[in-house]
Amino acid sequence: IHTYIVIIGGTGDLARKYLWGSALQLFVQHYNENCTFSFYAGARVTQDTGHKALGHILENVQCGARDQKCEKLRPTFIENTKYVMLKTDEHYKELCDQYGSGTKTDENIQQIFYLSVPSSAYQSVSKNIHTNCRRDFISTTRVVLEKPFGHDKHSAEVQAAVIGQYFNDNEVRRVDHYLAKSVSKQILSFRSVNRDNVESLLSNEFVDRVEIVMKEQIGVKGRIDFYDQTGVIRDVMQNHLTELLALVAMELPMNMSAENIEQYKLRLLSQVTPVNKDAILTGQYMEYIKEAREEVKNTSQSMLTPTFSAVLLNINSARWRRVPFILTSGKHMDERSSHIRILFREREFCVSGCVDGNSTFTKYPRQLVFQIGHGHVPSAGILVSRSLFKPKWPPGMNELPMTSKDSRIHGQSPGDFYYAVPTNDIPAYTTVVSDLYNDVRETFVSANRMLALWDIRDNVLQDTQSGAPRLYKKYEAENLHFVAEGMKLKYLSEDLISHFVQQEESRSQHVIIPHTFRNRTLVCKSTQKLLSDLALYIYACALTAVNNRGDFHLALSGGRTPVVLFKEIVSNYPMFPSEQTHIWQVDERCASHDSEHSNFLSILSNLVNFVHIPYFNIHPMPVDFAGKICDPENRGDNLYEKLINQNVPLGIFDLILLGLGTDGHTASLFPGVKQIEDSIKFVSLISKKDNSNIDRMTLLPPLINKAREVTVLVTGVEKFDILHKISSINSVTTEFPITLISPVSGNLSWFIDLEAWTGYS
Numbered sequence: 199i200h201t202y203i204v205i206i207g208g209t210g211d212l213a214r215k216y217l218w219g220s221a222l223q224l225f226v227q228h229y230n231e232n233c234t235f236s237f238y239a240g241a242r243v244t245q246d247t248g249h250k251a252l253g254h255i256l257e258n259v260q261c262g263a264r265d266q267k268c269e270k271l272r273p274t275f276i277e278n279t280k281y282v283m284l285k286t287d288e289h290y291k292e293l294c295d296q297y298g299s300g301t302k303t304d305e306n307i308q309q310i311f312y313l314s315v316p317s318s319a320y321q322s323v324s325k326n327i328h329t330n331c332r333r334d335f336i337s338t339t340r341v342v343l344e345k346p347f348g349h350d351k352h353s354a355e356v357q358a359a360v361i362g363q364y365f366n367d368n369e370v371r372r373v374d375h376y377l378a379k380s381v382s383k384q385i386l387s388f389r390s391v392n393r394d395n396v397e398s399l400l401s402n403e404f405v406d407r408v409e410i411v412m413k414e415q416i417g418v419k420g421r422i423d424f425y426d427q428t429g430v431i432r433d434v435m436q437n438h439l440t441e442l443l444a445l446v447a448m449e450l451p452m453n454m455s456a457e458n459i460e461q462y463k464l465r466l467l468s469q470v471t472p473v474n475k476d477a478i479l480t481g482q483y484m485e486y487i488k489e490a491r492e493e494v495k496n497t498s499q500s501m502l503t504p505t506f507s508a509v510l511l512n513i514n515s516a517r518w519r520r521v522p523f524i525l526t527s528g529k530h531m532d533e534r535s536s537h538i539r540i541l542f543r544e545r546e547f548c549v550s551g552c553v554d555g556n557s558t559f560t561k562y563p564r565q566l567v568f569q570i571g572h573g574h575v576p577s578a579g580i581l582v583s584r585s586l587f588k589p590k591w592p593p594g595m596n597e598l599p600m601t602s603k604d605s606r607i608h609g610q611s612p613g614d615f616y617y618a619v620p621t622n623d624i625p626a627y628t629t630v631v632s633d634l635y636n637d638v639r640e641t642f643v644s645a646n647r648m649l650a651l652w653d654i655r656d657n658v659l660q661d662t663q664s665g666a667p668r669l670y671k672k673y674e675a676e677n678l679h680f681v682a683e684g685m686k687l688k689y690l691s692e693d694l695i696s697h698f699v700q701q702e703e704s705r706s707q708h709v710i711i712p713h714t715f716r717n718r719t720l721v722c723k724s725t726q727k728l729l730s731d732l733a734l735y736i737y738a739c740a741l742t743a744v745n746n747r748g749d750f751h752l753a754l755s756g757g758r759t760p761v762v763l764f765k766e767i768v769s770n771y772p773m774f775p776s777e778q779t780h781i782w783q784v785d786e787r788c789a790s791h792d793s794e795h796s797n798f799l800s801i802l803s804n805l806v807n808f809v810h811i812p813y814f815n816i817h818p819m820p821v822d823f824a825g826k827i828c829d830p831e832n833r834g835d836n837l838y839e840k841l842i843n844q845n846v847p848l849g850i851f852d853l854i855l856l857g858l859g860t861d862g863h864t865a866s867l868f869p870g871v872k873q874i875e876d877s878i879k880f881v882s883l884i885s886k887k888d889n890s891n892i893d894r895m896t897l898l899p900p901l902i903n904k905a906r907e908v909t910v911l912v913t914g915v916e917k918f919d920i921l922h923k924i925s926s927i928n929s930v931t932t933e934f935p936i937t938l939i940s941p942v943s944g945n946l947s948w949f950i951d952l953e954a955w956t957g958y959s
């Protein structure tokens with residue numbers, strides 16, 4: 199058998215950290231003269247760059263200590279691992295045309311494509327594989343997908359349908375690496391070998407509650423771009439923790455075939471019932487918003503992204519009815535632990551002589567804990583209270599005496615547990631890759647199960663985004679302690695932190711600054727801090743645009759304020775992706791480009807001259823036709839519109855920077871000018887004269903409102919009045935043209951300095 203393994207995104211983070219090491223282990227395990235491999239790292243960068251990046255990764259892929267077999271085979275593995283540029287259809291064809299060249303004619307050949315790329319690329323990559331890499335002589339094709347599998351049930355269905363155009367269900371493997379953790383792998387076997395004891399205990403007659411926990415000490419700095427869209431519920435609770443729930447709560451099949459396990463899990467998931475929204479708590483670590491602003495953008499959504507959550511679920515089955523399953527997960531927690539803890543009811547009570555009148559006798563707590571990772575145990579394993587029963591251990595588990603530097607583990611003294619650990623604690627991704635190769639289906643999430651998991655989130659957790667999460671300090675659980683009361687979860691203490699934060703804000707600034715203005719994101723700071731935040735924001739938008747689409751289309755307003763901003767960008771962001779940036783104008787005065795009135799001249803001399811934007815990426819508004827300034831016959835506005843349509847994909851700017859005049863105008867959309875109401879045109883000449891008695895050309899609201907990001911920069915005490923006038927106007931009125939600006943699906947952010955906000959200089 200010969201196996202082609204192509205890791206697309208093969209020089210990215212996941213591949214570097216986990217996949218190549220796992221590929222080496224696979225090779226060491228299976229390679230012999232009848233079982234050969236070709237590995238490819240595919241990515242969009244050129245052959246040369248990719249080859250170097252892969253070389254660097256492979257240098258760091260090392261064997262375990264004293265693993266001589268691995269040391270011996272590692273050079274052959276590296277020899278068989280190549281970089282291929284996979285950007286176009288043609289590249290895929292070239293790659294797959296090589297297939298078969300080094301293999302024997304009667305050989306069984308299989309191919310595995312690991313898509314370690316953003317899920318937005320799944321469709322094009324799948325199409326390329328399907329079109330170019332299906333060959334008659336290939337017995338098996340697998341494509342491997344990483345989450346996110348959609349954002350909700352609907353998008354998950356769409357994603358599944360898109361993939362389904364190219365691959366049948368049996369060819370697709372969806373990874374949930376929690377299913378591949380060594381202890382997760384033992385849950386069903388443990389239940390099975392202890393069927394006589396455990397199965398009768400696992401029910402509402404004996405179980406008090408089940409806690410499923412994944413606490414981490416790391417935060418999400420560096421990946422907020424991804425995290426802001428997901429939050430803790432979508433990131434880990436909807437998938438990893440709910441999969442763990444299914445492993446402990448599903449009925450146990452007599453025959454543990456992959457098909458049976460799948461059917462039993464599906465049945466269990468369909469029994470998880472919606473809970474009241476009082477059964478959900480959310481939190482956010484205090485630095486999150488700051489990190490989000492630094493990394494991506496300041497969206498109003500970031501305020502609501504939970505980095506901690508607890509949810510109480512019910513299972514509507516005879517076995518589990520009324521047993522609370524409490525799922526908890528968070529970033530920057532006080533400890534790192536992932537576990538499933540099944541707590542059994544107290545069966546002995548203190549009746550007289552009880553300490554402090556406490557009538558519950560907790561001498562022998564009874565629990566069964568699957569410690570999936572970390573925690574206070576020496577290593578991941580299974581713990582059974584000695585007062586519960588003496589367990590049998592499944593093959594692959596080794597009983598050990600429990601020793602720990604902590605005096606209590608899950609509330610018990612360490613010696614009170616039977617404890618066993620997997621004989622081989624294999625890293626999750628090594629198991630993922632090995633189970634892909636060996637076709638162990640239960641390590642992966644089927645399309646049906648993925649949709650059933652979304653059902654739970656969609657039905658049960660949909661309200662979580664509606665309230666602001668409670669703030670907590672990094673590594674301090676204090677503000678997050680909670681209790682379960684019946685079917686509700688409640689924080690234990692008053693929300694001390696946000697009370698404190700608000701008081702501090704008002705003390706230091708004498709004003710409380712809300713997070714939003716006119717229902718859109720507000721950033722309000724001293725002028726210098728504001729400009730540096732906005733410069734960073736522009737930089738972040740540029741990187742995102744270039745990463746996602748290749749180019750960054752930026753439209754700039756004229757005026758004094760942007761000049762200071764341009765200087766901020768020029769001096770602080772030498773790595774600005776200028777080569778891929780296109781500069782457009784929001785508006786222009788009808789004056790020649792070398793006139794002191796020209797906005798273009800200002801953009802040129804304060805920004806463009808310093809950041810080396812290719813001249814063909816600079817798009818001045820055509821107001822000057824060989825000295826004929828804004829001559830209506832030249833139709834400069836139509837020409838600019840055409841230019842935009844030709845160059846800006848779908849006419850959607852990545853970022854439009856606007857200002858606000860004291861009369862409520864923005865761009866050159868002045869109060870009372872009829873052209874600004876045009877609902878079809880994108881660009882227009884404006885005959886309204888301003889103070890300098892000069893006509894203008896301007897972008898119009900229908901175009902501005904298509905943009906991905908629109909920012910309105912407002913500085914100076916003279917803007918106080920207009921800000922406060924428009925703060926209470928909810929309707930759209932040409933009396934204050936700024937109210938016409940409301941991006942349809944993009945973000946609008948207000949950057950207002952303290953002078954403008956407070957009216958004090």
Ligand SMILES: O=C1O[C@H](COP(=O)(O)O)[C@@H](O)[C@H](O)[C@H]1O
Nearest residue numbers: 375414416433434438536571626
């Ligand atoms: O899938 C994810 O899991 C990691 C935690 O994985 P672990 O194996 O280190 O427990 C988590 O940090 C990440 O946010 C999430 O996307």
